[in-house]
Structure formats: C-alpha cells, structure tokens
Amino acid sequence: MPTEAIEEIERKRAQLKAFEDDEFRKAGGFGRFQxxxxxxxxFGILSGSQVLYNLWYFQMRPLYECQNAGESKFYQCKREEFCGNQNINWRVDYTKEESLNNWVQQLDLHCIGDNELGFIGSSFFxxxxxxxxxxxxxxxxxxxxKPYMFGLILYxxxxxxxxxxxxxxLNYFLIxxxxISEAGRYYVGFVYLQELMPTTHQTYVGINIFMAHGFAKLCYDLYFYQITKNWVYLNYSAIVMAFTCIICMQFMPESPRYLLSSNQKEEAEKSFETIAKFNRVSRQRRVVDLLGYNMHDQKQRLLGDDEKDKDVLLQQEKKIGDVKKVESVKKLFQETSYLVNLLIMIFSWSTASFGFYLIPYFLSSINTQLQSNSYNVFELAIASSISEIFANIFCYFITTIFPNKKSLIFSYLLAFFGSAGFWIAKDTVLRSSNILYYVLFSKFGVTVAFNVTYVIMGELFPTLLKATAFGICNVIARFITILSPIIALLEQPYPMLIFSLSCLIAGLFGILLKPLYH
Structure with missing residues (x-):
C-alpha cells in the first residue's frame, strides 16, 4: 500500500475530527439538545436497572415459620426443615423486614436448589x-x-x-x-450518547452514567427497606420509563459522527440541523460541500482525474484498515510486553467484573443468616451502594494524583483486605457488626478497580492495538461474570474467599504491568 495513500487517509481522519468538533460548535456546542x-x-439505560440490576433482590429467600402437625404454634425455621416434609406446615414470615414479596413467592422457588436459583442472575450475564x-x-x-432502540424495545x-x-x-428466557437488550440499551447507548456530545463534554458522559447507576441502586435499596416489600412496582416503573424513552427517541437524530465516518453526508447534515434547531441556533448548510471538496481533493492528488477511480480511495482505506487489524492481532501476541499486559489485564478485568457483581448476590445469599447481626441485608446493601458512589468520585481524583498502575494495585489490595474478614472470621462474621466495614471496603476497592481497568488500557497498548485488547478483555470478563451469581450461593466462606484471593493475585500481577511510557 503506497505510503502517500496511508498518510493521506490518516490526514483525512484528523481533518474529519476537527470538522466534527467545529460543526458541533456551530450547532450550539453543549446546549439544550445535549x-x-x-x-x-x-433514562433508557436506567429503565433496565430496575429489573435486571435488582435480580438479587427478586431471588432473595425470605424467612419462614413452621408448624408441626397437630400443633397450633408456629416457630421460626429454615426451608430445609419443610422442603420434602409434608408433616410440617409452613408460611413466609412477613413480620420480618427481610422477607420480600418477590419471585420466590410468585414462581414458587422456596424449595429449588442453589444452582437453579443462581441461574437467574447467570441468565442475564x-x-x-x-x-x-x-x-x-x-x-x-x-x-x-437502531441498536439502541432495539435494546430498549426488547427490554x-x-x-x-x-x-x-x-x-x-420463562423468567430465565426473559432475563x-x-x-441481550443490555448490549444495545447500555453498551451502544453509552457510545451513542458520547457521539452526540462535543469532544469537550464526552468524558462527562461516563461520569453521568456511573453516578446515575450508583444513585439508582441506592434508591432501590431504600425502596425495599423503607417503602414496600413488593417487587412489582419497580417493574411497572421500568415499563413506564422504557416506553417514555421509546417515544422520546423518535425525535432524536442518528449520531452525526457515525454518519460522517460512514460517508453519509446528507444524513449527517440533517442530524446537525436537528441538533442546531433544538439548541435554537442557526447554521449554514456546509457538511456536504466541505466533505465533498475534501474527498475530491484527495482523489485528485492520489488518483488523478480519472472518474473511473472515484471509489478507489475508499477501497484503499478499507484495505488499509483490514491489514492494520491483522497486523494488530499478530503484534499483540508476538510482542512480549504487549502479551504480558494482555494476560494480566484479562485476569484483572475478569476479577473486577466478577467481584463487582458478586457482592450484591452474596448479600442476597446471607439474608436469612443475619438474624443475630445488628445490620440487616438492606443496611448492608445501602452501605455497598454508598461505597460505590464514593468510589466513582474517588476514582477521578486518585487517577489524577497517582499513576493508573498504582491506583489499580491499591484498589485491589483494598478490596482484598476488606473481603479478607469474611473468610478469616468465617461464620462469626455473620454475627459481627464488622461485616459493615468488610462490605464497605470490598465494594469500594473493587469499584475503583472496575473503573481503572477501563482507563489504564490506553497506557498499556498503542492505539492500533487498544481496541483489540479492549474487546478481548471485555468478552472474557463477561463470560467469567456468568459464574458470580452461582458462586455467591456457595457456603460461607467460599464466595468471598474466591473473591479475596482473586483481588490479591490481580493486585500482585498489577506490579508486572508495563506502561508504554514510564
């Protein structure tokens, strides 16, 4: 491939980015539309969290009362006592605040095994x-x-x-x-929202979404703790939010950045006009003319005046991109420093994702064992949500003060020491008020680690390798996370022992990371 062609295409990309930023500025910058x-x-992203991020509440087992045959008095009992024993009458003890009206009652899950119960969360992952x-x-x-709308409608x-x-x-299938809807509604929605923002405000999209999720989880904890024990009202709220967003999305344009990058100039012009109109500013129609000039200018310099070659430049760009992708994958596995970084980050990313989602399912699993503790499951969940909010805020400060490598190591060690109490104390931890601090530090540490794993990728891999490395780590981590709801239902202390040791190993492996620039 001619060097001149490659340099010209790279120059075109730089021009396109500058042009996009200029068009956003002329369409009102960050205004009413944004x-x-x-x-x-x-709002659409959060609509899913009301069901899918509360599955651990929906599957949480209640407390029970039993009555022996021929007796009138009920006594507190465990499900193991009446499951399979027809001589014992039983009922859910709704006088206990830990007993919810959730899927356990609706689907009659009182006597199913832990693996079947854990598969509720695994179905989502x-x-x-x-x-x-x-x-x-x-x-x-x-x-x-379109993919964002698909995810929203499916949900x-x-x-x-x-x-x-x-x-x-049926619930397995629905979950x-x-x-699947999460991939469109959240993952694509994240990118979609970023691309509707000026470059100067794109970073805040991540902050807004993470903080919105943190506060939403806190609201869900308070909902079950102080408002009602019935899960169904959250579902009704989710339906209203989702369909409201579907209606509002009819007035939203496609990402102009995507349209420009895919050479849909007319559609990009319409998208910018919609944004400008909503921001109440006037702008001149110039996307088609300017990009048309740039494309023509490049073709003249590279290909001459032959009109038969008008698609050659785009074909060259695609071929260059394909060659770069192949070379990127080869280099990622052939270069020792990149391979070491990749293997460490696969483990680190998997640990962060696994641990982040393990904690709420673990709290659900110990709900019936906290009767002798001064804290109930809702108070521990509230502590976990508050810890997550502060961790998101703290993350932006620590990454500006310390190198991301040190921040990653610190966060994993904090999660290790926080979770170590769960398995060092074993069963006594369920009766100790120290459990609150173990939850706080565990969730704080793993949340910071979860965020830093995203940020640090740019320091470990060059631009052409970063997307590939990101994709590999992301897919493997999501696969590992499928196990978190099932692991959470293992007997104490195994769930947090696995989490704790994984954090320790991830923290120690972090020492071996080799940033591109020391």
Whole structure:
C-alpha cells in the first residue's frame, strides 16, 4: 500500500475530527439538545436497572415459620426443615423486614436448589455476553440509534411479561433477552450518547452514567427497606420509563459522527440541523460541500482525474484498515510486553467484573443468616451502594494524583483486605457488626478497580492495538461474570474467599504491568 495513500487517509481522519468538533460548535456546542439527550438516553439505560440490576433482590429467600402437625404454634425455621416434609406446615414470615414479596413467592422457588436459583442472575450475564459480541458490531453497520432502540424495545416487551409469569424457565428466557437488550440499551447507548456530545463534554458522559447507576441502586435499596416489600412496582416503573424513552427517541437524530465516518453526508447534515434547531441556533448548510471538496481533493492528488477511480480511495482505506487489524492481532501476541499486559489485564478485568457483581448476590445469599447481626441485608446493601458512589468520585481524583498502575494495585489490595474478614472470621462474621466495614471496603476497592481497568488500557497498548485488547478483555470478563451469581450461593466462606484471593493475585500481577511510557 503506497505510503502517500496511508498518510493521506490518516490526514483525512484528523481533518474529519476537527470538522466534527467545529460543526458541533456551530450547532450550539453543549446546549439544550445535549442536556435532553443525556436525560433521555440515561433514562433508557436506567429503565433496565430496575429489573435486571435488582435480580438479587427478586431471588432473595425470605424467612419462614413452621408448624408441626397437630400443633397450633408456629416457630421460626429454615426451608430445609419443610422442603420434602409434608408433616410440617409452613408460611413466609412477613413480620420480618427481610422477607420480600418477590419471585420466590410468585414462581414458587422456596424449595429449588442453589444452582437453579443462581441461574437467574447467570441468565442475564449469558445474554449480556452474547449480546456484547453481536450488537456492537451491528452498531458499526447500521448506526447507533437502531441498536439502541432495539435494546430498549426488547427490554420493554420483556418487562410487560414479568408480572404475569409463573414459570421459572420463562423468567430465565426473559432475563436472557434482557441481557441481550443490555448490549444495545447500555453498551451502544453509552457510545451513542458520547457521539452526540462535543469532544469537550464526552468524558462527562461516563461520569453521568456511573453516578446515575450508583444513585439508582441506592434508591432501590431504600425502596425495599423503607417503602414496600413488593417487587412489582419497580417493574411497572421500568415499563413506564422504557416506553417514555421509546417515544422520546423518535425525535432524536442518528449520531452525526457515525454518519460522517460512514460517508453519509446528507444524513449527517440533517442530524446537525436537528441538533442546531433544538439548541435554537442557526447554521449554514456546509457538511456536504466541505466533505465533498475534501474527498475530491484527495482523489485528485492520489488518483488523478480519472472518474473511473472515484471509489478507489475508499477501497484503499478499507484495505488499509483490514491489514492494520491483522497486523494488530499478530503484534499483540508476538510482542512480549504487549502479551504480558494482555494476560494480566484479562485476569484483572475478569476479577473486577466478577467481584463487582458478586457482592450484591452474596448479600442476597446471607439474608436469612443475619438474624443475630445488628445490620440487616438492606443496611448492608445501602452501605455497598454508598461505597460505590464514593468510589466513582474517588476514582477521578486518585487517577489524577497517582499513576493508573498504582491506583489499580491499591484498589485491589483494598478490596482484598476488606473481603479478607469474611473468610478469616468465617461464620462469626455473620454475627459481627464488622461485616459493615468488610462490605464497605470490598465494594469500594473493587469499584475503583472496575473503573481503572477501563482507563489504564490506553497506557498499556498503542492505539492500533487498544481496541483489540479492549474487546478481548471485555468478552472474557463477561463470560467469567456468568459464574458470580452461582458462586455467591456457595457456603460461607467460599464466595468471598474466591473473591479475596482473586483481588490479591490481580493486585500482585498489577506490579508486572508495563506502561508504554514510564
């Protein structure tokens, strides 16, 4: 491939980025449209969290009362005492605040095994894993808006069925579809929202989404703790939010950045006009003319005046991109420093994702064992959510003060020491008030690690390798996370022992990371 052609294409990309930023500025910069886009798209993302991020509440077992045959008095008992024993009458003890009216009652899950119960959460992660492989690619082919809408509509339809379902297997399927919808509604939605922002405000998209999720989880904890024990009202709220967003999305344009990068100049012009109109500014029509000039100018310099070659430049760009992708994958595995970084980050990313989602499912599993503790499961969940919020805020400060490598090591060691108490104290931890501090530090550390793993990738791999490395780590981590709801139901102290040792190993492995620039 001619060096001149490669340099020209790279120059074209730089020009395109500068042009995009200039068009956003002339369309009003960060204005009314961008504020509305944040509200609508994040609203759609959060609609899914009301069901899919509360599965651990929906599957949480209640406390029970039993009555022996021929006796009138009920006594507190465990499900193992009455499951399979027809001589014992039993009922859910709704006088205890830990007893929710959730899927355990609706689907009659009182006597099912731990693996069947844990598969409720795993169904979501399986769907998210498969969706993350397929849907982001579709977003590169068909644009950002359609896959986002697909995820939103799919989730809205599944939400309509949950209140009427009486089958565990139907719920498995619905949750699986919810996981697939997550890839469009959340993963593509994240990129879509970023591309609707000026470059100067794109970083804040991640902050807004992470903080919105943190506060939403806190609200869900308070919902079950102080408002109602019935899960179904959250589902109704999710339906309203999802369909409201579907209606609002009819007025949202496609990402102009995507349209420009895919050479859809007329559509990009319409997108910028929609943004400018919403921001109440006037702009001149110039996308088609300017980009047309640039393309023509490049063709004249590279190909001459032959009109038969008008598509050669685009074919060259595609061929260059394909060659770069092949060379990137080869170099990623052939260069020792890159390979070491990749293997460490696969383990680190998997540990962060696994641990982040393990903690709430673990809290759900010990709900019935906290009767002798001064803290109930809701208070521990609230502590976990508050810890996550502060961890998100803290993450932005620590990464500006310390190198990301040190921040990653620190966060994993903090998560290790926080979670170590769970397995050092074993069963006594369930009766100790120290459990609050173990939850706080565990969730704080793993949340910081979860965030830093995203940020540090740019320091470990060059630009041409970063996307490939990111994709490999992301897919493997999502696959490993499928196990977290099942591991959480193992007997104490094994769930947090696995989490704790994984954090220690990830922290020690972090020492071996080799940033590109020391």
């Amino acid at each position: 504020i509305s886009a944040n509200l609508i798209i994040i 399986i769907g998210a894993f498969i969706g993350s492989i397929i849907i982001p690619r579709l977003a590169d082919i068909y644009g950002r808006k 809205a339809l599944t939400s309509l069925i949950y209140p009427f379902s009486t089958s565990l297997y 699986f579809l919810g996981g």
